[in-house]
Amino acid sequence: MRGALVCGALLGPSSLSACVDPGDRYDAFLERTAEMRNRDSGMVEPTDRFDWSGRYLLALSTVLAPDQPLLFAVEAEVSSDLSLIDLQLQPLATDGDEEPRTAIGDSFGVNDIPYEMDGSFSADLGEVTVPGRANPITGSEIVASVQLSASTRAGDDDNADLFCGQVTGMVIQPLSYDLAGSTFGAVLTDDAQNAAPQLRCPR
Amino acid sequence: MEERRQFPIANAQPRGRRPLGCAAMLMIAAIAARAEASGFATARFSGEHSTAADGTPGAIYYNPAALSLLDGQHLMIDATIALRTASYRRAPDSIDPSTLDTAEQAGLDRQQAVDALAGESSLDNIVVLPFVGVVSDLGMAGSPVRVGAAFFIPFGGQSSWDEASASESFPGAQDGSARWYNIDGTIRSMAGAIGGSYRIDSLRLSFGVAGNLYFSDVDTLRARNANGTDDLVSADGSLLEGRSWLDVSGIHFGLGAGVLWEPLRDQLWVGASYQSQPGFGAMEMSGKLSNTLGSSQPAPPVDVVYSQELPDIVRLGVRGRPWPEVELRVAADWTLWSRMGQMCLAVEGVGDLEQACATRDDGSLVDSQHAADIVQVFQRRWDDGFGARLSGSYFFWGDALELYAGLGFDSNAIPDSTLDPALYDMDKYSFSLGATYRMSEHLALSLTLIEVLYLERDTRGQAGNEALELPSRQPANAGLYQQNTFLIQPAIQVSL
Numbered sequence: 001m002r003g004a005l006v007c008g009a010l011l012g013p014s015s016l017s018a019c020v021d022p023g024d025r026y027d028a029f030l031e032r033t034a035e036m037r038n039r040d041s042g043m044v045e046p047t048d049r050f051d052w053s054g055r056y057l058l059a060l061s062t063v064l065a066p067d068q069p070l071l072f073a074v075e076a077e078v079s080s081d082l083s084l085i086d087l088q089l090q091p092l093a094t095d096g097d098e099e100p101r102t103a104i105g106d107s108f109g110v111n112d113i114p115y116e117m118d119g120s121f122s123a124d125l126g127e128v129t130v131p132g133r134a135n136p137i138t139g140s141e142i143v144a145s146v147q148l149s150a151s152t153r154a155g156d157d158d159n160a161d162l163f164c165g166q167v168t169g170m171v172i173q174p175l176s177y178d179l180a181g182s183t184f185g186a187v188l189t190d191d192a193q194n195a196a197p198q199l200r201c202p203r
Numbered sequence: 204m205e206e207r208r209q210f211p212i213a214n215a216q217p218r219g220r221r222p223l224g225c226a227a228m229l230m231i232a233a234i235a236a237r238a239e240a241s242g243f244a245t246a247r248f249s250g251e252h253s254t255a256a257d258g259t260p261g262a263i264y265y266n267p268a269a270l271s272l273l274d275g276q277h278l279m280i281d282a283t284i285a286l287r288t289a290s291y292r293r294a295p296d297s298i299d300p301s302t303l304d305t306a307e308q309a310g311l312d313r314q315q316a317v318d319a320l321a322g323e324s325s326l327d328n329i330v331v332l333p334f335v336g337v338v339s340d341l342g343m344a345g346s347p348v349r350v351g352a353a354f355f356i357p358f359g360g361q362s363s364w365d366e367a368s369a370s371e372s373f374p375g376a377q378d379g380s381a382r383w384y385n386i387d388g389t390i391r392s393m394a395g396a397i398g399g400s401y402r403i404d405s406l407r408l409s410f411g412v413a414g415n416l417y418f419s420d421v422d423t424l425r426a427r428n429a430n431g432t433d434d435l436v437s438a439d440g441s442l443l444e445g446r447s448w449l450d451v452s453g454i455h456f457g458l459g460a461g462v463l464w465e466p467l468r469d470q471l472w473v474g475a476s477y478q479s480q481p482g483f484g485a486m487e488m489s490g491k492l493s494n495t496l497g498s499s500q501p502a503p504p505v506d507v508v509y510s511q512e513l514p515d516i517v518r519l520g521v522r523g524r525p526w527p528e529v530e531l532r533v534a535a536d537w538t539l540w541s542r543m544g545q546m547c548l549a550v551e552g553v554g555d556l557e558q559a560c561a562t563r564d565d566g567s568l569v570d571s572q573h574a575a576d577i578v579q580v581f582q583r584r585w586d587d588g589f590g591a592r593l594s595g596s597y598f599f600w601g602d603a604l605e606l607y608a609g610l611g612f613d614s615n616a617i618p619d620s621t622l623d624p625a626l627y628d629m630d631k632y633s634f635s636l637g638a639t640y641r642m643s644e645h646l647a648l649s650l651t652l653i654e655v656l657y658l659e660r661d662t663r664g665q666a667g668n669e670a671l672e673l674p675s676r677q678p679a680n681a682g683l684y685q686q687n688t689f690l691i692q693p694a695i696q697v698s699l
Binding site for chain 2: 020021022023024025026029030032033036037062063064065066067068132137138139140141142143173174175176177178179180181199200
């Protein structure tokens with residue numbers, strides 16, 4: 001517990017805040033929570049490449065509010081020789097919106113993503129814009145540079161095809177945030193309205 | 204040649220005047236004058252001589268027309284040493300309902316989560332508010348002109364809440380239950396003023412004006428998460444509680460003007476003054492915001508702009524000398540804290556900040572296109588503050604020693620819904636005792652002791668900032684608020 005604080009105000013304006021030091025307590029908080037900032041994203045075991053083309057519901061779980069994912073409808077196209085991937089992402093309105101999971105704003109994507117032999121891939125989506133209605137955390141428009149590091153898993157009788165992994169990059173607007181530690185999961189579905197979001201790779 | 208006038212005993216008139224009549228005294232008692240400040244107004248320099256009818260160097264702020272009461276050259280150095288204790292008790296039912304459920308989903312102890320969010324925070328701070336002022340007749344004692352300059356702190360203060368015990372699961376709790384509003388910080392406007400007065404002696408009427416340059420800063424740290432709740436962790440146990448450190452500053456101009464009438468020469472003075480809002484309205488400040496939210500890595504500070512409005516102030520004061528040994532003072536102020544509708548924080552380059560920050564009653568933005576520009580709106584919705592004060596002095600040994608006492612009331616300016624640990628206010632009563640000893644013609648020492656009794660406020664169970672929409676939404680601010688302040692006010696006065 002801190003003792004009484006004496007501020008030497010008479011010494012001059014600059015010393016008025018000498019005993020009140022928000023920066024010191026800000027740093028102290030960062031120090032005691034440092035180990036809690038290494039979030040495990042989970043990754044599925046490497047697999048052989050396979051054709052997982054189709055429609056997916058992608059949930060992006062940020063380090064800012066992991067339980068409030070941004071949702072996207074994804075069109076994935078794997079080339080016939082399994083060497084390249086095309087991804088097209090469409091932001092969806094939040095589940096709290098009057099028209100949940102409807103397409104909001106412009107879609108964006110990236111083509112010719114190399115598909116690695118172990119079933120993983122990395123995609124640089126560049127600078128993307130997500131409208132406010134698709135942001136369940138604050139409701140404001142987001143501009144961010146986003147990179148995905150993913151692995152793929154073929155579905156079985158109980159599970160649909162899946163790709164999932166880590167998200168890196170920076171939120172540029174409204175404020176600057178490092179996305180490192182954020183995760184995503186995308187499940188194959190023809191019913192994006194009702195599919196359960198997958199926030200990360202299965203543990 | 205007129206007898207030389209000094210302060211504060213200089214407010215004393217030459218001996219042998221006739222006592223003021225009872226009717227005049229009743230008039231004094233019926234008119235209000237300076238009071239203890241409401242909101243976070245802090246001007247208390249000059250002790251019990253801080254009315255709009257007193258001639259001290261502090262008059263440059265209280266009523267520049269009263270500078271005309273001083274002859275010669277005067278220097279006053281005054282320090283208000285505030286010993287402040289305060290506490291805030293947050294009730295468990297103030298915790299956002301989803302917060303505890305999510306903590307349990309994450310496998311954490313529910314009671315530990317309650318302990319991390321509710322309970323009492325306290326502070327025990329000492330703050331010093333200086334005043335330095337000079338007044339001069341420019342060596343022309345018969346001149347109707349007086350000039351003065353001063354430095355003082357009319358608004359704000361600083362607070363540092365005590366640390367508390369915290370479990371490893373919820374490390375943010377170490378900063379106490381008040382942390383969602385304030386952990387450590389300063390909200391302050393310092394002022395450098397120059398002013399002057401002109402006296403029409405035949406009418407015993409003086410006018411004065413002063414210009415104030417306000418140096419304002421906001422430097423505060425609070426707990427915050429991305430969605431404006433008090434969520435501690437996500438369902439997978441990831442840290443959600445973060446910290447937001449705002450450091451902005453700005454310079455603004457303001458004006459004060461007043462009039463002083465002396466209906467009975469050397470026996471009765473009536474003063475009134477008006478102090479404009481610093482910046483004549485919205486004060487914009489710029490600086491940095493450091494946000495570390497959730498389990499993200501610390502981000503570099505970003506450039507932000509911040510706006511707030513401070514009040515304009517109307518003061519009335521009456522001072523009378525019914526007998527040579529006795530002086531009575533009545534003072535009142537009307538502090539227009541209703542100007543403090545909200546504080547707004549936005550990213551730099553937002554353009555028209557006032558337009559972008561406009562909100563509806565529910566706290567949401569009027570123009571949602573600015574949602575990406577606005578970081579946070581702090582709803583204040585304050586009310587005007589009113590204060591009144593009655594004080595008196597008794598003079599001994601030919602004015603060499605003045606003993607004085609005062610009693611004041613000042614109203615609360617903050618409604619229940621927006622009262623929070625960052626900015627406190629309550630109805631309050633103050634009691635003062637003091638003395639001035641004039642050691643020589645040129646030197647006087649004063650000491651004033653003031654106890655300020657704040658009436659407890661209990662807003663538990665009432666809807667507050669948690670009921671607002673983003674970007675105004677914040678964790679529940681309801682709680683039990685208590686505060687006490689004891690002021691020690693030494694001063695030295697040099698007259699030449």
